[in-house]
Amino acid sequence: MSQWEVVIGLETHAQLRTQSKIFSGAATAFGAEPNRQACAVDIALPGVLPVLNREAVVCAIKLGLAVNASIAPRSVFARKNYFYPDLPKGYQISQFEIPVVSGGSLTIRVGETEKTVRLTRAHLEEDAGKSLHEDFHGKTGIDLNRAGTPLLEIVTEPDMRSSLEAVAYAKALHSLVTWIGICDGNMQEGSFRCDANVSVRRPGAPLGTRREIKNLNSFRFLQQAIDFEIQWQINEIEEGRAIQQATVLFDPDTGETRAMRSKEDAHDYRYFPDPDLLPLEITPAWIEEVKRGLPELPQAMQARFVSDYGLSGYDAATLTATRDMAKYFEDCIVAAGRENAKTCANWVMGELAARMNRDSMEIAAVPLAPTLLAGIVRRIADGTLSNKLAREVFEALWAGEGKDADAVIEARGLKQISDSGAIEALIDEVLAANPKSVEEFRAGKEKAFNALVGQVMKATRGKANPQQVNDRLRQKLAGG
Amino acid sequence: MINASLKELSAALAQKKASAVELATLFLERIEKLNPTLNAFVTVDREKTLTMAREADASGKVGASDTPLSGIPLAHKDIFCTEGWRTTCGSKMLSNFVSPYDATVVEKFKAAGMVTLGKLNMDEFAMGSSNETSFFGPVKNPWDTSRVPGGSSGGSAAAVAARLAPAATGTDTGGSIRQPAALCGLTGLKPTYGLVSRYGMIAFASSLDQGGPMAKSAEDCSLLLNAMAGFDPRDSTSLERPTEDYARDLDKPLQGLRIGLPKEFFGEGMDADVRAAVEAALAEYRKLGAATVEVNLPNSGLSVPAYYVIAPAEASSNLSRFDGVRYGHRAADYADLTDMYSKSRAQGFGDEVKRRILIGTYVLSHGYYDAYYLQAQKVRRLIANDFAEAFKSCDVIMGPATPSVAFKFGEKSADPVQMYLSDIYTIAVNLAGLPGMSIPCGFGAGDMPVGLQLIGPWFAEAKMLNVAHRYQRATDWHLRMPAGL
Numbered sequence: 001m002s003q004w005e006v007v008i009g010l011e012t013h014a015q016l017r018t019q020s021k022i023f024s025g026a027a028t029a030f031g032a033e034p035n036r037q038a039c040a041v042d043i044a045l046p047g048v049l050p051v052l053n054r055e056a057v058v059c060a061i062k063l064g065l066a067v068n069a070s071i072a073p074r075s076v077f078a079r080k081n082y083f084y085p086d087l088p089k090g091y092q093i094s095q096f097e098i099p100v101v102s103g104g105s106l107t108i109r110v111g112e113t114e115k116t117v118r119l120t121r122a123h124l125e126e127d128a129g130k131s132l133h134e135d136f137h138g139k140t141g142i143d144l145n146r147a148g149t150p151l152l153e154i155v156t157e158p159d160m161r162s163s164l165e166a167v168a169y170a171k172a173l174h175s176l177v178t179w180i181g182i183c184d185g186n187m188q189e190g191s192f193r194c195d196a197n198v199s200v201r202r203p204g205a206p207l208g209t210r211r212e213i214k215n216l217n218s219f220r221f222l223q224q225a226i227d228f229e230i231q232w233q234i235n236e237i238e239e240g241r242a243i244q245q246a247t248v249l250f251d252p253d254t255g256e257t258r259a260m261r262s263k264e265d266a267h268d269y270r271y272f273p274d275p276d277l278l279p280l281e282i283t284p285a286w287i288e289e290v291k292r293g294l295p296e297l298p299q300a301m302q303a304r305f306v307s308d309y310g311l312s313g314y315d316a317a318t319l320t321a322t323r324d325m326a327k328y329f330e331d332c333i334v335a336a337g338r339e340n341a342k343t344c345a346n347w348v349m350g351e352l353a354a355r356m357n358r359d360s361m362e363i364a365a366v367p368l369a370p371t372l373l374a375g376i377v378r379r380i381a382d383g384t385l386s387n388k389l390a391r392e393v394f395e396a397l398w399a400g401e402g403k404d405a406d407a408v409i410e411a412r413g414l415k416q417i418s419d420s421g422a423i424e425a426l427i428d429e430v431l432a433a434n435p436k437s438v439e440e441f442r443a444g445k446e447k448a449f450n451a452l453v454g455q456v457m458k459a460t461r462g463k464a465n466p467q468q469v470n471d472r473l474r475q476k477l478a479g480g
Numbered sequence: 481m482i483n484a485s486l487k488e489l490s491a492a493l494a495q496k497k498a499s500a501v502e503l504a505t506l507f508l509e510r511i512e513k514l515n516p517t518l519n520a521f522v523t524v525d526r527e528k529t530l531t532m533a534r535e536a537d538a539s540g541k542v543g544a545s546d547t548p549l550s551g552i553p554l555a556h557k558d559i560f561c562t563e564g565w566r567t568t569c570g571s572k573m574l575s576n577f578v579s580p581y582d583a584t585v586v587e588k589f590k591a592a593g594m595v596t597l598g599k600l601n602m603d604e605f606a607m608g609s610s611n612e613t614s615f616f617g618p619v620k621n622p623w624d625t626s627r628v629p630g631g632s633s634g635g636s637a638a639a640v641a642a643r644l645a646p647a648a649t650g651t652d653t654g655g656s657i658r659q660p661a662a663l664c665g666l667t668g669l670k671p672t673y674g675l676v677s678r679y680g681m682i683a684f685a686s687s688l689d690q691g692g693p694m695a696k697s698a699e700d701c702s703l704l705l706n707a708m709a710g711f712d713p714r715d716s717t718s719l720e721r722p723t724e725d726y727a728r729d730l731d732k733p734l735q736g737l738r739i740g741l742p743k744e745f746f747g748e749g750m751d752a753d754v755r756a757a758v759e760a761a762l763a764e765y766r767k768l769g770a771a772t773v774e775v776n777l778p779n780s781g782l783s784v785p786a787y788y789v790i791a792p793a794e795a796s797s798n799l800s801r802f803d804g805v806r807y808g809h810r811a812a813d814y815a816d817l818t819d820m821y822s823k824s825r826a827q828g829f830g831d832e833v834k835r836r837i838l839i840g841t842y843v844l845s846h847g848y849y850d851a852y853y854l855q856a857q858k859v860r861r862l863i864a865n866d867f868a869e870a871f872k873s874c875d876v877i878m879g880p881a882t883p884s885v886a887f888k889f890g891e892k893s894a895d896p897v898q899m900y901l902s903d904i905y906t907i908a909v910n911l912a913g914l915p916g917m918s919i920p921c922g923f924g925a926g927d928m929p930v931g932l933q934l935i936g937p938w939f940a941e942a943k944m945l946n947v948a949h950r951y952q953r954a955t956d957w958h959l960r961m962p963a964g965l
Contacts, residue, residue, distance in 0.1 A: 046577065047579075047683065051716050083803060270844035270849075272797070276686050
């Protein structure tokens with residue numbers, strides 16, 4: 001592998017979260033009966049005309065702002081002409097020469113390494129309908145509910161060098177589009193799907209011929225498809241065959257890619273500006289208005305977490321994986337106090353994440369409000385709870401027991417014993433009852449010390465402050 | 481009554497001299513009698529029409545001053561979608577298509593209380609200048625049935641000329657209102673691009689298509705335009721402007737009017753009889769107080785070639801939706817998807833439509849786009865600039881609407897280029913998006929009508945209607961009617 005360099009560029013179709021379609025008033029909701037969400041415009045009756053949905057433009061502006069791209073003051077909708085039964089007009093309205101968004105970049109992270117992926121462009125277009133080949137006895141059914149659904153096609157430069165980087169980019173983009181609320185990110189329903197352009201070359205050589213893998217709708221398929229494709233291309237070249245430019249499909253069942261059409265039978269789409277639509281004009285005032293409505297972006301928030309809360313870059317990135325996660329974390333800090341930010345972070349990324357994972361739960365559905373988690377954190381900070389007890393409180397609150405951490409501590413009698421007099425007395429009792437361990441410790445066996453700590457903790461049923469027990473025991477044994 | 485103006489019809493309704501049902505019946509009977517000869521209508525539905533007429537009579541709005549069109553019959557070019565009526569666009573492709581919705585224009589006339597008389601024949605998908613390309617057979621010119629009525633709104637022109645309808649809608653992409661109006665002796669107006677909604681008007685060339693009225697007089701056209709024009713949020717190219725009363729200036733004197741005469745319109749190519757009628761009309765205008773000045777439209781010679789790149793390019797894409805998948809003609813037998821497409825379209829479209837789809841596909845193809853389409857768009861700008869320059873020294877431009885009077889059937893249909901040249905004076909107006917009119921100004925060879933073309937700056941409709949109306953007050957060409965009908 002090391003003698004080959006992999007070059008990947010991604011084109012992502014993000015379905016925009018608008019109420020209605022990009023050029024008609026029909027609803028965009030998923031899952032309706034076939035053709036019930038297709039109006040006269042969507043089915044391309046004679047005489048109908050498209051009217052641009054300004055909400056879709058707002059989505060494009062938001063993305064442009066979020067990736068530091070330039071937003072065209074004037075972009076043009078073009079017709080991409082081809083015949084297909086689920087393309088009712090015989091052309092798709094898209095943007096060709098002048099897209100709404102140009103340039104920009106996205107920072108990705110693979111392990112501890114950060115990398116910038118440059119974006120080429122993002123343009124608005126309409127989705128096609130669906131051809132249904134099953135259930136029609138050798139015929140094809142057409143469902144035009146999806147026809148006219150607004151899409152933003154986001155195209156990168158060929159900046160990725162491995163399937164891992166491609167997946168990291170796709171995840172970062174997925175996180176960003178859901179963060180800014182322009183896409184629901186539902187990959188199973190096709191709301192976020194990727195095409196991967198893959199080629200290989202000897203390091204330093206010009207770009208190899210690429211093949212485009214179409215329509216990958218999960219991160220796992222994205223990775224599998226790219227990995228298979230890379231190996232296939234290397235094998236081809238090593239066996240002396242040149243790569244032909246082609247469009248390929250990934251079969252998740254076999255894990256293989258296979259060619260759909262080659263460059264020779266590529267369409268001539270005969271793009272030309274759509275005379276039914278005026279050029280899209282975006283004023284600086286409109287951009288400003290959209291900017292005011294934009295939430296704090298993940299990059300900015302990560303930087304703030306590092307500087308304000310002293311978190312590592314990795315933790316900051318983890319906590320800003322989704323906007324809900326970040327909000328939960330910050331709500332927790334508000335209630336727990338900024339000085340406990342690190343503990344909040346540990347609990348959100350640790351216990352909470354693990355529990356969510358076990359229950360396959362999104363953070364929005366978590367039964368434990370951030371203020372409740374903050375309550376636990378505060379009791380850890382003031383020494384009331386050990387980590388072990390805190391976990392017990394967490395489980396109880398998760399299960400809906402008690403109105404807050406203090407109520408659970410009270411009801412279960414979980415209060416950590418920090419009263420030094422009480423601990424002192426217990427230590428004395430344990431020392432008296434275990435002369436052998438004392439002997440061994442004095443003979444240099446550190447293990448014996450741990451046994452004594454264990455005895456003290458056992459005697460308090462885990463409620464003693466372990467640090468305090470440790471310190472006092474050592475002092476006693478040292479003759480204090 | 482069949483010769484009455486819209487105002488007179490409205491007055492008759494107001495004075496209860498006639499009801500909407502009686503008016504509708506009168507015209508339906510004429511259609512029944514004369515349409516078999518003229519072939520102007522492709523769809524007539526007596527019951528639907530009479531139902532609308534009864535509703536108009538019951539509405540209490542008939543003859544009212546604020547609803548001057550209520551109860552008056554009107555026929556639509558079959559390019560406008562009409563809910564519940566077959567809408568064919570003159571094509572086999574849509575010969576069985578019944579529209580589930582109304583075009584904005586149709587909706588507006590319904591709201592004005594007008595009664596739909598039927599759907600009018602036209603060149604297939606508005607591609608033609610003689611009505612010979614219609615799947616439903618050619619329309620005959622009521623002045624001489626061996627001659628064409630012009631096109632593509634030939635059915636509209638013949639119907640109004642033969643008094644089968646008091647007025648009609650038309651559409652004009654390269655002259656399709658003005659040329660048939662001229663050849664049938666009518667007043668036809670193509671408004672400024674964007675003034676009349678294109679929603680529900682089956683697209684031929686989106687950047688050129690514009691609907692407009694065809695009637696007996698400028699006054700009638702002004703009333704019809706009042707009902708037709710206006711911003712439509714369903715058409716992105718429709719213009720948001722304050723509403724106007726296009727009849728407000730009809731009677732203004734023409735003293736001081738500056739008429740521009742483009743020398744390019746008065747050179748070779750115009751028949752002597754047409755020239756004589758146009759010159760006589762200009763003399764009449766001078767008598768009315770207007771002055772004529774020579775203007776230049778140096779790029780007008782490029783308008784036909786530019787048009788025959790842009791219009792087919794847009795048409796080739798606009799007509800892609802007629803694929804046999806969802807509605808319209810589908811071949812009975814086919815082997816696979818591609819075969820279904822080719823057979824359905826080969827059978828559903830006529831030769832002229834296919835010719836333009838081929839031209840359009842070619843000029844948009846990779847490697848040819850810059851040389852043809854982009855170049856044509858540049859020419860288009862030059863043509864618009866020429867007009868802007870000309871309007872610095874005149875208020876309205878005049879010239880012939882067509883180079884000759886109505887020609888005989890078959891005379892030009894074998895040679896597309898000859899046919900295309902019959903729109904030589906009208907096409908530049910569409911390329912520039914300007915308003916244009918044709919008004920009757922005399923008779924030429926074979927006693928066939930001659931049309932005078934008026935061209936105005938953008939949104940000068942009220943002015944143009946005034947200029948036309950004052951002429952029609954002084955002359956009676958527009959009141960002449962074909963003999964024997």
